[in-house]
Amino acid sequence: MKKALVAAAAAAILASLASGVSAQSLTVGFSQIGSESGWRAAETTVTKQEAEKRGVTLKFADAQQKQENQIKAIRGFIAQGVDAILIAPVVATGWDAVLKEAKEENIPVILLDREIESPKDLYLTAVTSDQVFEGKVAGEWLAKDVGSKDCKVVELQGTTGSSPAINRKKGFEEGIKAASNIKIVRSQTGDFTRTKGKEVMESFIKAEGGGKDICAVYAHNDDMAVGAIQAIKEAGLKPGTDIKIVSIDAVPDIFQAMAKGEANATVELTPNMAGPAFDALEAYLKDKKEPPKWIQTESKLYTAADDPMKVYEAKKGLGY
Amino acid sequence: MTWFTRRLRRLAPQLVALAIILGIISLIAPGFLTVSVQNGRLYGSLIDILVRAAPVALLTVGMTLVIATRGIDLSIGAVIAICGAVAATLISDGYSLPVVIAVSLGVGIACGLWNGVLVAVLDIQPIIATLILMVAGRGIAQLITEGVILTFNDDTFAALGSGSLAGIPIPIYLWVGTALVIGLLMRRTALGFLIEATGINRRAASLAGVRARFLLFSAYAISGLCAAIAGMIVTADIRGADANNAGLWLELDAILAVVVGGTSLNGGRFSITASLIGALIIQSINTGILVSGFPPEFNLIIKAGIIIVVLTLQSPAIMTLFGFIKASRRSEKLNHGTKEATR
Numbered sequence: 001m002k003k004a005l006v007a008a009a010a011a012a013i014l015a016s017l018a019s020g021v022s023a024q025s026l027t028v029g030f031s032q033i034g035s036e037s038g039w040r041a042a043e044t045t046v047t048k049q050e051a052e053k054r055g056v057t058l059k060f061a062d063a064q065q066k067q068e069n070q071i072k073a074i075r076g077f078i079a080q081g082v083d084a085i086l087i088a089p090v091v092a093t094g095w096d097a098v099l100k101e102a103k104e105e106n107i108p109v110i111l112l113d114r115e116i117e118s119p120k121d122l123y124l125t126a127v128t129s130d131q132v133f134e135g136k137v138a139g140e141w142l143a144k145d146v147g148s149k150d151c152k153v154v155e156l157q158g159t160t161g162s163s164p165a166i167n168r169k170k171g172f173e174e175g176i177k178a179a180s181n182i183k184i185v186r187s188q189t190g191d192f193t194r195t196k197g198k199e200v201m202e203s204f205i206k207a208e209g210g211g212k213d214i215c216a217v218y219a220h221n222d223d224m225a226v227g228a229i230q231a232i233k234e235a236g237l238k239p240g241t242d243i244k245i246v247s248i249d250a251v252p253d254i255f256q257a258m259a260k261g262e263a264n265a266t267v268e269l270t271p272n273m274a275g276p277a278f279d280a281l282e283a284y285l286k287d288k289k290e291p292p293k294w295i296q297t298e299s300k301l302y303t304a305a306d307d308p309m310k311v312y313e314a315k316k317g318l319g320y
Numbered sequence: 321m322t323w324f325t326r327r328l329r330r331l332a333p334q335l336v337a338l339a340i341i342l343g344i345i346s347l348i349a350p351g352f353l354t355v356s357v358q359n360g361r362l363y364g365s366l367i368d369i370l371v372r373a374a375p376v377a378l379l380t381v382g383m384t385l386v387i388a389t390r391g392i393d394l395s396i397g398a399v400i401a402i403c404g405a406v407a408a409t410l411i412s413d414g415y416s417l418p419v420v421i422a423v424s425l426g427v428g429i430a431c432g433l434w435n436g437v438l439v440a441v442l443d444i445q446p447i448i449a450t451l452i453l454m455v456a457g458r459g460i461a462q463l464i465t466e467g468v469i470l471t472f473n474d475d476t477f478a479a480l481g482s483g484s485l486a487g488i489p490i491p492i493y494l495w496v497g498t499a500l501v502i503g504l505l506m507r508r509t510a511l512g513f514l515i516e517a518t519g520i521n522r523r524a525a526s527l528a529g530v531r532a533r534f535l536l537f538s539a540y541a542i543s544g545l546c547a548a549i550a551g552m553i554v555t556a557d558i559r560g561a562d563a564n565n566a567g568l569w570l571e572l573d574a575i576l577a578v579v580v581g582g583t584s585l586n587g588g589r590f591s592i593t594a595s596l597i598g599a600l601i602i603q604s605i606n607t608g609i610l611v612s613g614f615p616p617e618f619n620l621i622i623k624a625g626i627i628i629v630v631l632t633l634q635s636p637a638i639m640t641l642f643g644f645i646k647a648s649r650r651s652e653k654l655n656h657g658t659k660e661a662t663r
Contacts (some may be wrong), residue, residue, distance in 0.1 A: 009442060035467055036564070037564070038467070038468050038469065041468070042465055043348065132429070156617055160616045160619070161617075169568055179408070182642065187615065187616070188610055188616050189616035189619065191565070193562060194469070194558040194560065194562060194565075195557065195558055195562070195566070197566065198558060199368075199372055199606075199607075199610070200610055201609060202368055202372075203365070203368065203611045204610070205612075206351070206364065206365050206368065206611060207349060207611045210358075223469070224563075226558075227558055230482070230557075230558065234482055235358075235363075236358060236359045253469070253471060268620060281369035313617040319468070320468060
């Protein structure tokens with residue numbers, strides 16, 4: 001009788017242990033940079049949602065833009081013996097020591113959204129978007145949309161010298177390379193903000209014969225596009241019809257503009273970096289399948305044909 | 321010398337600099353100086369300069385007074401963000417326009433009074449005292465907007481930023497009106513002289529019976545008030561409160577405008593008109609760069625280059641050389657100034 005009880009108890013313990021190592025109840029630490037932008041906040045929300053969907057216990061640490069806080073958080077995760085660590089690294093350098101500590105404990109590390117300058121064997125994989133590709137998708141959309149008509153494009157760049165500004169400019173130029181009828185006639189920085197986007201657009205309109213010569217605006221992010229839309233409206237032109245608007249990021253507000261016909265296309269910088277990361281992690285833990293060192297997220301193109309109001313409703317609650 | 325020629329002599333370097341800058345831009349960008357009427361409102365790059373200068377011009381009015389008291393106000397950029405966030409929150413909660421404006425202005429004045437307490441009562445150095453709100457302010461604004469760009473669809477409030485009245489954009493009325501009211505308050509009453517006295521020597525002014533502490537309070541409160549108006553314009557302009565970027569670094573542009581306007585950072589004599597021309601110079605450079613078509617990598621270099629030239633031209637050595645100040649007359653003029661201040 002006693003023996004049977006002990007055996008049953010042991011079986012129960014074993015069973016609970018067994019379920020403890022199965023993929024259903026992974027514990028994953030996530031060191032986030034902070035919440036400096038709407039996109040970052042949405043990334044945090046989506047990561048939590050993705051974890052919940054998969055039954056992963058997520059330990060979340062907000063580093064408030066400081067690397068030392070991230071390193072502290074990662075050491076904390078290692079001490080707690082988590083199954084894996086996700087990092088959205090605030091800077092590119094200085095990670096070697098702490099990543100080695102994780103490696104010694106056999107804890108796989110996945111980078112989200114940004115890459116780092118460390119030996120590639122120190123992390124499992126990096127899930128990021130391809131900024132050049134984003135620009136290219138935008139450029140190719142415009143080339144297809146205008147067809148063979150001549151098209152003068154004005155470009156609202158991101159903060160001068162920032163990597164998204166450089167890469168998205170490069171990508172767009174690649175995207176329109178084949179179409180000799182499309183020319184970028186003006187290009188200025190709008191610092192990724194609405195105010196500057198509007199101010200720069202006002203000047204562009206004046207410099208290009210009252211805006212009638214401008215066929216399209218390419219903005220490196222949606223916020224500048226929203227500012228440009230207002231400037232175009234105030235100049236008595238119709239954004240979306242007289243001047244086409246194509247931008248990158250896919251934040252909720254641009255879908256409202258799209259629903260009103262004032263914006264034409266946006267390329268999504270998905271806040272869902274964690275989904276592909278969890279997929280790769282589960283495959284790795286289950287079958288020891290090494291993922292590629294770089295997982296590129298989808299850069300999805302949204303146009304007015306994609307039911308913008310529905311996308312807006314879906315994105316609204318993500319914390320953008 | 322009549323009042324008018326004396327004023328003109330004081331403002332000559334700034335006016336000449338502004339004219340030269342506008343002249344150069346119109347050479348690079350043809351059509352820069354044309355102003356037309358479109359959709360019942362004035363339209364053109366010059367109008368853009370006057371509209372876009374509104375936030376900096378408003379900040380400059382307050383900053384001139386604060387600098388005249390030998391202080392400095394670094395917090396106004398953050399106050400713009402706070403007041404913008406407050407205005408956007410109230411508007412999207414459905415409060416009426418007068419309530420929104422009153423509360424936003426009240427919050428601006430409260431921010432100014434906070435600085436006033438630190439500077440006038442606790443005797444903390446102004447650069448540090450206002451640095452506190454500069455750092456904390458954006459955080460406060462983010463708390464109010466809950467970290468997002470808070471947008472609203474209210475055409476009456478949006479008109480503060482992009483509407484027009486009798487063909488003239490409303491932001492122009494707001495900054496010119498504010499400058500006029502405060503300028504007249506300073507120069508048609510003794511307030512201006514008392515502020516100058518406080519700036520030159522607070523202790524001596526106090527001993528002479530000037531209520532220096534009250535004047536410091538008012539200078540910072542006016543600065544906060546101006547920032548609140550600027551905050552509403554910025555917010556109304558883009559129909560949204562952007563806590564991260566609204567008014568970012570504008571305090572530095574305001575300080576620059578005051579310096580370009582020839583008011584000394586050591587306090588004392590000030591001219592709001594000259595500071596405003598300084599603000600217009602800065603905005604002309606900004607707009608000029610945008611219409612000129614230079615690549616954005618050059619923006620900051622061009623701006624800095626022009627400002628160095630303007631400041632060099634205003635330096636006493638060069639001014640004597642060109643005859644804006646006659647060397648022999650300088651001492652006479654200084655005597656005159658002292659007489660005026662002690663009047």
